[in-house]
Amino acid sequence: MTTPTGKCWCGCGQSTSKRAYFVASHDRVAEAAVILAEYGGIPDFLEKHGYGPGGKNPRGTLDKLRNRTQ
Numbered sequence: 001m002t003t004p005t006g007k008c009w010c011g012c013g014q015s016t017s018k019r020a021y022f023v024a025s026h027d028r029v030a031e032a033a034v035i036l037a038e039y040g041g042i043p044d045f046l047e048k049h050g051y052g053p054g055g056k057n058p059r060g061t062l063d064k065l066r067n068r069t070q
Contacts, residue, residue, distance in 0.1 A: 002021075008014045010026040010033075022030065039045040046052045051061075 004016060004019055004021050006015055006018065008016050008023045008026050009021045010023070010030040012023065012026060012029075014023045014026075016023055021027070035042060035045045039048060043052065046058065047055070050056050051058045
């Protein structure tokens with residue numbers, strides 16, 4: 001597993017706390033950029049990983065993951 005570096009991983013250059021990878025909400029910036037650059041958009045990202053209509057259910061998967069950690 002990677003470790004935080006003290007700099008926000010979104011590329012903004014801001015400092016983070018010792019245990020944080022991102023400044024608040026910058027994880028979403030990084031996520032959106034990678035999905036757009038690598039897949040072209042969220043529908044293509046989901047389809048590439050087997051999610052969407054006729055495939056795996058993203059919300060159901062999230063619910064299962066959340067229930068597993070409680």
